[in-house]
Amino acid sequence: MSTPARSERGTHRRLREEVAALHGHLVRYQLVTWTAGNVSARVPGEDLFVIKASGVDYESLDWRGVVVCDLDGNLVDGEHAPSSDTAAHAFVYRSRADVGGQVHTHSPYATAWAARGEPIPCVLTAMADEFGGPIPVGPFAIIGDDSIGRGVVATLQGSRSPAVLMQNHGVFTIGKDARSAVKAAVMTEDVARTVHLSRQHGEPLPIPTDAVDKLYNRYQNVYGQR
């Protein structure tokens, strides 16, 4: 554990402040309940990442509620025990050098698909844009060791989706940075809900594969400000 003196200054304070603030999106979009859910970010150029502490309230969350861990998930700086999902985040950072940020939620519509172990089909242009195809389902895995991290990495292998639905559990997303992973988590719940609603009165129409490809390539390369 860090000494009080050390943590009053706190290392990586700017990144911890940024990650603390990004949790606000999870609250605003109602992706999280009570203290569940978390955002993490790799520390650029170091074998470290920052992640929400375990069981911390969103209302009082500031940089002190975001702690620093090494890539084995050991606490390196901060007053609080790290999220109970730390081992999963650590595994993903170790396995994929391209991942700079991760998010985990139990957002309700997406978790409803996860509880059935059913991928979300790509029937919306917004889904083609962000996910480039269906959102896949990962295995049932118990929290606390590498199982969840392994499941996330294996399931995202060969998919363009930055999101995976872990069976009976919830959503894990990755991104080049924490903000991208937060966006993916927000969009996952959005499309999970719209496709859920659509199927309640019939079958949504499929989007041809080549149109999905065109939409994905355009959105990834043209959308937004350059």
Next chain:
Amino acid sequence: MSTPARSERGTHRRLREEVAALHGHLVRYQLVTWTAGNVSARVPGEDLFVIKASGVDYESLDWRGVVVCDLDGNLVDGEHAPSSDTAAHAFVYRSRADVGGQVHTHSPYATAWAARGEPIPCVLTAMADEFGGPIPVGPFAIIGDDSIGRGVVATLQGSRSPAVLMQNHGVFTIGKDARSAVKAAVMTEDVARTVHLSRQHGEPLPIPTDAVDKLYNRYQNVYGQR
């Protein structure tokens, strides 16, 4: 009834302030409508508890809207008549020395299960964590005497769930303190909604019993800050 002089000071003011503030979670998570719902807390070391007064607005709720009762439900201090659910809370405090807080709501998804008299199956890891199994259903009982309290106590006997769905009525939760009972009420609506949504497009996959046990034991003993 308390004299004005007595209640301007007010006994147990700190606990009443805390309980008044905890009602804010019921509003924020949209578990309550108009003046329905209530939180209570046992007064540590005394045969008393504090509970929301009957028909008081959430917007203007402060410590004056939380009154002090003895374990038979009689008003001991406060300007207002206690909640019409006071007899139920009192019965639970008399029957279970381990209960330090209780919450009652008509939160919509959970009450939808209650209206069918159907327990919520444990098909989410978040549900295994908090409830350790299904959320059970208690009997139909008329308000005003011991019936509801008896139903709550009998139904929670031999269950790890801190929540019970009273048939055609709503949710009652218990906890070691009022905050724990509030958390249980919030999580009850959360899982009631996700499982409801999941079943709209098929049957959610079951979680093996030993996995439920492992998740429950880990969450109760490892999660959060020690």
Next chain:
Amino acid sequence: MSTPARSERGTHRRLREEVAALHGHLVRYQLVTWTAGNVSARVPGEDLFVIKASGVDYESLDWRGVVVCDLDGNLVDGEHAPSSDTAAHAFVYRSRADVGGQVHTHSPYATAWAARGEPIPCVLTAMADEFGGPIPVGPFAIIGDDSIGRGVVATLQGSRSPAVLMQNHGVFTIGKDARSAVKAAVMTEDVARTVHLSRQHGEPLPIPTDAVDKLYNRYQNVYGQR
């Protein structure tokens, strides 16, 4: 139309302020969209009532957006044309001396029942408390003359419910004052939603008639502060 001088002072300003503020509940509980919906209140001791003006934004609504009408629905004081539902409110005030306030909304779950022309069955204790039975459905009626008012009065005849679902249209509620009618509108949407959700996975259990009667009588006579 009132002269500027007259309306700057404004008659019945206190009641118009109160009614303007009561519209805040319609917004908070998401019962209204854009400028739809309205609250009215009888002026005690006069053959007048106050009602929201037509097409006024909720965000800028103050006493000036609530105008004074006689019981034939003619504007008596105020700068704006009264609500297009004024004829309906006027008919109800003329027909029922016991009604001191009315509310109209298109709240989504209740209007979903109204579009099918289906009454909401009384399967929740909260519904027995407030409505004393099912919420009935009134006829399809065109806006602009007495048709809606006649339908409301005829349908509520012989019902304990303060709310009626007008077919393909929405909710009309009555009360001894405007606040009671607002409460009824809020509770109508709340129970419309819970019963809707409950029926999505089976049939809600009925509540025996004598239990409905007991709950209704208790709530009307014992609940709240005396």
Next chain:
Amino acid sequence: MSTPARSERGTHRRLREEVAALHGHLVRYQLVTWTAGNVSARVPGEDLFVIKASGVDYESLDWRGVVVCDLDGNLVDGEHAPSSDTAAHAFVYRSRADVGGQVHTHSPYATAWAARGEPIPCVLTAMADEFGGPIPVGPFAIIGDDSIGRGVVATLQGSRSPAVLMQNHGVFTIGKDARSAVKAAVMTEDVARTVHLSRQHGEPLPIPTDAVDKLYNRYQNVYGQR
């Protein structure tokens, strides 16, 4: 691109401020997620329109996030690239001189209908008022060229509806000005949700065509302040 000096002053600043502010309704009614969705307005008396820039956050949106384009969709003033839907808006302004404002969203209930390619039937009086009939569905079209604009114009030909559901995509609305188009987008989601909910428990009752006509004509000519 505009020079800093030019854009610090900014042309058409008043209209850009108004359009920036109108986006607040999309957020308030939860019609948009992350940076998706946009409002545009024709510049009166000029062959120009203003539109939200691409990928701009709603939280920080001010007049600088609304840029000026010509009717071919080329940027004329502003620091940011225009919305990726600019070609669609431009096509509609070129084709229909009566259109002064447009809105695009992926609002969830309306997009659920769009994903099935199913028009929303006119079974609510509020729908007859605003849309004068069903809300029609346009073709599947890829973003980036005239396809979406052509689909919108062709589908609204001969319909009284100011809204079209573009298949697998979302909502496009038109109006005499931007505020009217925003209102249409808000009402589209409102009626999409209520009709969706109504059909979950049976078939909504139809409204006779002549009643739809009467309601539409009255609402367009009498409702609101003159």
